[in-house]
Amino acid sequence: MLKEEHIALRQFLLRLLLLLLIVAAVDQGLGAYLRRLYFSQRSGDYFRTTYGMDSTRAPLLVLGSSRASHHFVPAVLDSVLQMPAYNSGRDGCEILNNLAVFRAATQRYQPRLIILELSPKELYNSQESYDKLSNLLPYYRSHPEVRDLVKLRGPYESWKLVSATYPFNSQLIRLFNGRWNLSGDIGIRQGGYLPLQGSGVSGTADNQLPDPPGAPDANKLNALKEMTAYCRQRQIPFLVVYSPIFSNIRNQEGSRVVRSICAADGALFWDYSNDVRFDGHPEFFRDNSHMNDAGARYFSAIIADSIRSAAVAGSQLTAAH
Amino acid sequence: MLFNSVHFVLFFIVVTAAYFMLPHRWRWLMLLIASCYFYMFFIPVYILILGFTIVVDYFAGILLEQHTGRKRKFWLIASLVANIGVLAVFKYYNFLNENLSALLNAFGYRNHIPNLGILLPIGLSFHTFQAMSYTIEVYRGYQKAERNFGIYSLYVMFYPQLVAGPIERPQNLLHQFYEEHRFELKRVVEGLKLILWGFFMKLVVADRLAMYVNAIYNNPGKHSGISLMTATVFFAFQIYGDFAGYSNIAIGSARVMGFKLMTNFNRPYFSKSIAEFWKRWHISLSTWFKDYLYISLGGNRVGIPRWYLNLFIVFTISGLWHGANWTYILWGALNGLYLVSALVTAPLTQRLHQMLGLHRMRRLNNLLQILITFILICITWVFFRANSTADAFLILGRMFTFSGPLFADWSTVMLYAFAAIAFLLAVEAKKEFYRGSFSFMDHPRAVVRYGTYTLLIMSILLFGVFDGGQFIYFQF
Numbered sequence: 001m002l003k004e005e006h007i008a009l010r011q012f013l014l015r016l017l018l019l020l021l022i023v024a025a026v027d028q029g030l031g032a033y034l035r036r037l038y039f040s041q042r043s044g045d046y047f048r049t050t051y052g053m054d055s056t057r058a059p060l061l062v063l064g065s066s067r068a069s070h071h072f073v074p075a076v077l078d079s080v081l082q083m084p085a086y087n088s089g090r091d092g093c094e095i096l097n098n099l100a101v102f103r104a105a106t107q108r109y110q111p112r113l114i115i116l117e118l119s120p121k122e123l124y125n126s127q128e129s130y131d132k133l134s135n136l137l138p139y140y141r142s143h144p145e146v147r148d149l150v151k152l153r154g155p156y157e158s159w160k161l162v163s164a165t166y167p168f169n170s171q172l173i174r175l176f177n178g179r180w181n182l183s184g185d186i187g188i189r190q191g192g193y194l195p196l197q198g199s200g201v202s203g204t205a206d207n208q209l210p211d212p213p214g215a216p217d218a219n220k221l222n223a224l225k226e227m228t229a230y231c232r233q234r235q236i237p238f239l240v241v242y243s244p245i246f247s248n249i250r251n252q253e254g255s256r257v258v259r260s261i262c263a264a265d266g267a268l269f270w271d272y273s274n275d276v277r278f279d280g281h282p283e284f285f286r287d288n289s290h291m292n293d294a295g296a297r298y299f300s301a302i303i304a305d306s307i308r309s310a311a312v313a314g315s316q317l318t319a320a321h
Numbered sequence: 322m323l324f325n326s327v328h329f330v331l332f333f334i335v336v337t338a339a340y341f342m343l344p345h346r347w348r349w350l351m352l353l354i355a356s357c358y359f360y361m362f363f364i365p366v367y368i369l370i371l372g373f374t375i376v377v378d379y380f381a382g383i384l385l386e387q388h389t390g391r392k393r394k395f396w397l398i399a400s401l402v403a404n405i406g407v408l409a410v411f412k413y414y415n416f417l418n419e420n421l422s423a424l425l426n427a428f429g430y431r432n433h434i435p436n437l438g439i440l441l442p443i444g445l446s447f448h449t450f451q452a453m454s455y456t457i458e459v460y461r462g463y464q465k466a467e468r469n470f471g472i473y474s475l476y477v478m479f480y481p482q483l484v485a486g487p488i489e490r491p492q493n494l495l496h497q498f499y500e501e502h503r504f505e506l507k508r509v510v511e512g513l514k515l516i517l518w519g520f521f522m523k524l525v526v527a528d529r530l531a532m533y534v535n536a537i538y539n540n541p542g543k544h545s546g547i548s549l550m551t552a553t554v555f556f557a558f559q560i561y562g563d564f565a566g567y568s569n570i571a572i573g574s575a576r577v578m579g580f581k582l583m584t585n586f587n588r589p590y591f592s593k594s595i596a597e598f599w600k601r602w603h604i605s606l607s608t609w610f611k612d613y614l615y616i617s618l619g620g621n622r623v624g625i626p627r628w629y630l631n632l633f634i635v636f637t638i639s640g641l642w643h644g645a646n647w648t649y650i651l652w653g654a655l656n657g658l659y660l661v662s663a664l665v666t667a668p669l670t671q672r673l674h675q676m677l678g679l680h681r682m683r684r685l686n687n688l689l690q691i692l693i694t695f696i697l698i699c700i701t702w703v704f705f706r707a708n709s710t711a712d713a714f715l716i717l718g719r720m721f722t723f724s725g726p727l728f729a730d731w732s733t734v735m736l737y738a739f740a741a742i743a744f745l746l747a748v749e750a751k752k753e754f755y756r757g758s759f760s761f762m763d764h765p766r767a768v769v770r771y772g773t774y775t776l777l778i779m780s781i782l783l784f785g786v787f788d789g790g791q792f793i794y795f796q797f
Contacts, residue, residue, distance in 0.1 A: 002503065005341075005504040008504050008505060008509075009341075011506055012504075012506050012509055012510070018771070019771060019774055022771055022775050023774075023775050023779070026779055027779065030779065030783075127788075134787075134788065154327075156327035159327065160327070163782055165779065165782045165783055166787075169782065169783060169784070169785065169787060170733065170737070170783075170784060170786070172783060172784075173731075173736055173737075
């Protein structure tokens with residue numbers, strides 16, 4: 001390199017360093033503000049997840065995705081089982097996200113019953129499941145138990161998390177909304193349950209849901225195994241549920257795998273996906289995957305009755321009845 | 322390797338540092354090795370295809386120079402056949418075979434020729450066209466044959482523009498590999514600014530809009546006219562953000578090392594006619610088709626009907642270049658039809674302008690022309706984005722019914738999308754209409770410049786989509 005090049009290089013590196021310092025300062029400052037905003041939410045998805053991880057002590061904990069949040073009515077479960085429930089289901093958050101809530105919650109207290117709602121295709125590999133682990137980014141610093149799950153997003157995730165702003169990527173509007181409840185969300189007052197209204201399907205379910213190609217995803221199977229094993233060890237009754245769906249399920253292999261994992265640790269697997277009480281009843285469904293409020297209340301009453309009858313929740317639960 | 326990945330950021334830093342640290346005589350070799358690594362990051366074995374065309378065109382170039390007359394023509398044809406042959410096998414074989422099957426089925430016959438179970442090599446059309454431009458230029462005598470096999474390989478494989486252009490010409494690029502580029506602060510900063518803006522266009526604009534566009538275009542039958550229309554306008558900005566973003570990163574990456582690649586986009590959505598749009602959109606491809614196909618067909622130095630036919634042929638083939646699907650062919654044909662229609666109706670349009678007095682209201686006239694051009698281009702994008710021709714016609718049919726509600730998730734997509742489009746348009750409008758005015762990135766005051774860089778970086782961190790897919794044009 002020539003002398004002029006050395007001078008230019010030194011100038012460049014100094015300017016780059018200055019820019020990096022400015023960006024780092026703004027990033028850390030803004031990130032700190034967003035963190036405070038995130039953990040002071042009063043409504044919305046972020047609040048419900050944080051509440052499930054950090055605050056709830058409900059004896060009945062429901063985990064799952066949107067199908068959980070729209071299908072399990074804590075008030076109905078409580079009235080039948082005499083056991084307060086918290087529904088931590090969240091749109092798009094599948095089993096890997098559920099495991100994070102499971103770990104954080106069971107670290108703090110021991111629920112008397114845990115229900116995990118699974119979608120029939122959920123255990124199969126999909127990039128979206130890993131993308132959705134972005135929902136755990138805000139917890140990376142404060143919750144060590146989620147770090148290995150966050151790292152499943154990619155090999156450079158921990159590098160990216162040097163930025164304090166990155167965990168709140170694409171969340172700004174929802175953060176303001178959740179802090180001041182601009183959309184009038186009432187989920188937390190209903191124990192996390194989010195009712196859907198109306199019916200958007202008709203006739204009978206004609207769409208087929210076969211097994212997706214390939215084997216179930218190993219990380220997701222391990223997540224399920226971790227939950228069943230932990231519950232067995234702590235003697236927490238654990239129930240895996242396929243709730244009703246407005247599709248013809250041909251999910252033999254997926255169901256078999258779930259059933260065998262549950263059986264190995266004494267957990268129960270109840271499959272309502274093709275239940276005759278919901279098949280051919282479009283009035284219970286908002287869309288192909290989700291029940292409406294009427295369907296959710298009917299289903300919650302059915303499953304609560306089944307839990308009570310089967311006394312799956314063990315001695316403590318049976319003692320309540 | 323995707324530009325929007327941590328891998329690329331690391332790769333770029335290492336390669337650029339190595340470039341300036343190495344003595345000039347070794348730089349081309351380092352760049353060639355780096356470019357091979359870059360390409361092999363996708364599907365390693367496909368480098369053999371690239372190797373095949375490089376060897377063929379390298380020797381064809383030398384043989385072209387050594388011969389005259391019919392032999393010279395023979396070597397040109399041999400090179401073109403080899404290049405187009407590779408494209409035909411890897412890109413068009415299955416498409417042609419499926420269409421043959423459909424044709425035979427219509428007459429009650431069966432096609433027993435099997436499809437090929439192969440993936441399309443990334444950026445095949447780009448590097449094939451760049452290689453072809455070399456042999457054509459040597460044939461025409463505008464470029465000397467390159468004797469250094471390594472340098473010629475680097476011309477085809479130069480990593481910034483290897484997989485999605487700009488499609489370079491040998492006269493512009495080859496000599497730059499021989500020139501010693503020093504570390505110049507101004508040029509390095511210029512390149513980095515282009516890269517930063519490219520990332521903004523890709524991550525904040527294109528990938529955000531893609532979320533809405535994909536949701537609508539993957540289920541067009543379930544969405545209302547207004548949603549389909551919104552998705553189409555979003556796609557216009559998505560593809561622009563995606564491809565112009567890529568080009569900016571490519572040009573910027575090369576610029577940092579001292580290479581000057583050709584401009585690929587020049588604020589196309591401010592075009593006042595379709596003809597102008599094609600002078601501002603994907604310039605390296607438009608000029609390629611103009612230089613090597615349109616002019617070879619006779620251009621406009623023929624009778625009027627033949628001239629119109631030439632235009633139509635060039636645009637239809639340009640559609641086919643984009644992909645082996647009828648949607649792309651229709652997209653290209655529609656653009657050709659627009660151009661021919663504009664030429665045919667030019668006297669009528671002028672008279673209409675005068676009748677309405679639009680020629681006296683220059684600004685209003687310009688605005689109207691920009692809007693009409695944008696709407697016409699949006700209609701063509703329906704074919705480009707739709708998953709099938711049936712979907713494209715379904716979308717066009719439903720789009721103008723204006724029935725049903727707007728599908729919108731305001732908190733995660735729509736507000737960000739509108740903000741991103743507004744910001745992009747504001748920046749482009751400033752460059753287009755107020756060229757000499759206040760410049761944020763080039764402002765003499767450091768505080769304004771650094772503030773702008775920080776704002777862009779923070780916008781990417783806060784609003785960029787980090788789980789987005791690859792660049793749309795990689796598939797071509």
